[in-house]
Amino acid sequence: xxxxxxxxLRAPGTNCDPETAHAFNLSGGQAESMHLFRxxxxxxxxxxxxxxxxxxxxxxxxxxxxxxxxASQLRAHLADVVAKFLSADKLVxxxxxxxxxxxxxxxxxxxxxxWSAVHRDKPSAxxxxxxxxxxxxxxxxxxxxxxxxxxxxxxxxxxxxIAHAEGRLVxxxxxxxxxxxxxxxxxxxxxxWAVSENGRSPAWAANPNGSIxxxxxxxxxxxxxxxxxxxxxxxxxxxxxxxxxxxPASEFGDGLxxxxxxxxxxx
Numbered sequence: 001x002x003x004x005x006x007x008x009l010r011a012p013g014t015n016c017d018p019e020t021a022h023a024f025n026l027s028g029g030q031a032e033s034m035h036l037f038r039x040x041x042x043x044x045x046x047x048x049x050x051x052x053x054x055x056x057x058x059x060x061x062x063x064x065x066x067x068x069x070x071a072s073q074l075r076a077h078l079a080d081v082v083a084k085f086l087s088a089d090k091l092v093x094x095x096x097x098x099x100x101x102x103x104x105x106x107x108x109x110x111x112x113x114x115w116s117a118v119h120r121d122k123p124s125a126x127x128x129x130x131x132x133x134x135x136x137x138x139x140x141x142x143x144x145x146x147x148x149x150x151x152x153x154x155x156x157x158x159x160x161x162i163a164h165a166e167g168r169l170v171x172x173x174x175x176x177x178x179x180x181x182x183x184x185x186x187x188x189x190x191x192x193w194a195v196s197e198n199g200r201s202p203a204w205a206a207n208p209n210g211s212i213x214x215x216x217x218x219x220x221x222x223x224x225x226x227x228x229x230x231x232x233x234x235x236x237x238x239x240x241x242x243x244x245x246x247x248p249a250s251e252f253g254d255g256l257x258x259x260x261x262x263x264x265x266x267x
Contacts, residue, residue: 053093
C-alpha cells in the first residue's frame, strides 16, 4: 500500500516543520512541508493528502495572539477545502502553535461539526497565557485519557517536552469539560513525574500552565484529530530525553509512537 501523504502546513514564523515532517517520514509516511501561501494559491492541493499537520512555532510572530492570524487565514480563505478534509476519513494533528491554530480556527474541539457551526461568536474553548505569565519550557509526563483517538492508540503514559507561553486551555463552562469527557475528547493530561513521601506532588510538577482539568491535549469526537501543547517531534529517539542515561535503554522516544499511529491508520 502506498505511504499516506502528509501535508505539514507552515506559515511565516513556523519553525518546527522540518522535524515534524521528518517524524512522519521516519514512521513510514510521505511528508511535505507546504507553505500556507502555496495552499492559498491552489486550495484543491489539500485533497491530495491523507494527513494534515499544523506544526509548532510562532506563526505570524503571534503578534495578535498565538495562532490567531493563521487561524483566520484558514477560516477566511480555505473554509471549503478544510471542511471537505475534516469530513473525510482523514487525520488532523496540531502541535503547540498548531494546536492553538486549530482551536482558534474552530477545527477543535468539535471537528467537522464545529467547523460548520453557524455561531462563531461563542467558542467553547481557547488557549491563553500560562498562569505563571511566562514562556515555559521543560519536560512533562502525560496520561492518555482517550481510548478512541487514532494518534494515541496503545499508549498509556508518555514523556514529552513543552515550550510555550499561551498553553493554558480554558473552557466556556464546566459543562464543556464534562462533554469532552463523555465523548472521549480529553486526550492527554499532565501528571506528576513522581509522588513524594506524603503522596503529594507540587502543583508545578503536574500542570505547568494551569489548563483546566490538567488537559494537555484535545481530540475531536471521531478520534481522527488531535491537538496537543507538548512536542512529540522533539522526542523521536531515546537519547533526546534529559534522563536517558538513567532510563531503560530505548532506541526510540515516546513521541515517535504518535506519528507511527497516524501512518498505520492507513495501512
